[in-house]
Amino acid sequence: MSGPMTDSPILETRSLGKRFSIGTRFSAEGKRTVHAVDNVSLTVRRGETVGLVGESGCGKSTLARCLVRLYDISDGELLFEGEDITSKSLSELRPLRRRLQMVFQDPSASLNPRRRVGDLVAEPLRIHGKLSSREITARVAELFELVGLLPDHVMRYPHEFSGGQRQRVGIARAIALNPDLVVLDEPVSALDVSVQAQIVNLLADLQEKLNLTYIFIAHDLSVVRQVSTRIAVMYLGSIVEEGPAEEVFATSAHPYSQALISAVPVVETTPSGTRKRIILTGDVPSPLKPPSGCRFHPRCPIAVDRCRTERPELREYRPGRKVACHFPTV
């Protein structure tokens, strides 16, 4: 499957959008629509890791859920290996589910506390596979070894594990059916710093061994940089910048990416004040009432009149680098 096809897109979105309606006609403001994800065109190639970053509420988790069709898509198209899966029915999606998996932030919330973890990992195999129970037991043992759990752990319950081990169980479940693409929604955010690095390494090892494609969401930018080959920066439901991870961090073109990256506290051994920091004023505006023109203009340090009226498109200004800004730093 891989090899010569490494550059072919495994997943592609075309002007994808997700709207939620909130309130009823009886609520104070009436029935309203939130554009949680708006006009996102993203291409994910086989074997790469695309990192989605942005502040809370920017729509990165909603986008992730749209990508695995946990949410229905409101606008645009979603293609998996070139096939349009935007409006496939649940039964049509079933065979695809095996190939599109997801790992969630809080492993204790996504694992049933009443079931043994061996059973939890075996569940997808039972639902999707045609394996005998002996084969399932063997596969579970294999998966436990892959994610760094001990064979006798299968009989334990989720509460008997530490957070890091629980996340390993969550990962074992996600890779049980040999998926092609795994969406990881904040997989290390709930973990302690010392354990975070273990899981980041595990994910890298599994990607190499199993030829996985990842979509990685995290609010910790240094973790995203470590894991990702490419990065998409989101603001109010849209991608504002996209490019190779290291390049975006070293030379971000969008003023929002610059502010976001400069805000990350880093360990410095020199007297403080050496790093230039851009502090954004105000909060992320409500997606219910997005600003006119460029959605970042009310907080943008370089906004001019044009930004208030004309919304910049995400355009490729250099091969592999895209930005949605009238005045990018290039």
Next chain:
Amino acid sequence: MILSVRDLKVSFRTNDGLVRAIDGVSFDLEESEILGVVGESGSGKTVSLLAVMGLITDPNASIEGSIRYKGRELVGLPARELRRLRGNEIAMIFQDPMTALTPVYTIGWQIAEQIRAHQNISKAKAMVRVEELLAEVNFPNPHEAMSRYPHQLSGGMRQRAVIAMALSCNPALLVADEPTTALDVTVQAGILDLVRKLRATHKSAVVFITHDMGVVSELADRVMVMYAGRVVERGSRMELFSDPRHPYTRALLGSIPPLTGEKPRRLPAIPGSPPSLLRLPQGCAFGPRCPVHYEPCVTDRPELGIGTHAAACFRVAQA
């Protein structure tokens, strides 16, 4: 000296046995100094500060040692006396601002209540003060914000409101427990700026608890690294970050992915996970995960020792 903690021990009796949450913590805090306390969950950083605030009311808890605030012993002080200090001279900010705010009153009302609980002033005067405070913590429209309910504010704004409340009585000591952990980095940068500004204007001493080494290195004057209920290393910001001595501190710093430069293929991770406080190893608590442990680490527990920059490690003592 604002605060002086000596050999503080906090333990909880549970059905499974005695949990030694804090096992002999000592530190000092001077006026307008920021002390950063770093550690993972369960390292005892929060419990030690709850003890300072007199907020451990669990009947199964036992607190030993000495906590002196401006020379006055806080351990064993009657609740009445403590209440007079808390919120007035000693203020605290928590990780989740909603735990410190009631959803049913406006921000303005809540901050005014706090002021009037400690000062004998009229409601109108308190309200004027509230507006000043909200302006000080950079609310764009303080007068309007006073009539807002917590749910109408964003997470960052709520945390600012809580900070305004904490500052309402000009505290000499501010204890902040992971105040920016739930916030986005962009909002965090603003809050850190605010803490720095407040230290300058109010001369408050600040104890800042966090798990984020980056935050500590940007904010703190002195740093204390905790592991399994003990202080494993302490030093000034410069000492600790340019010359980390304890293997745990080194490992923690090493496991943070870099934001610039070459990406390591693999992160140097610390194996295993923090020990259970119910079953602490006999010797050094970090021993089982330590890359340089040797015989003495198994049987004896290394002491932190004296000096501004100190690490509780036999290897360091040996060197």
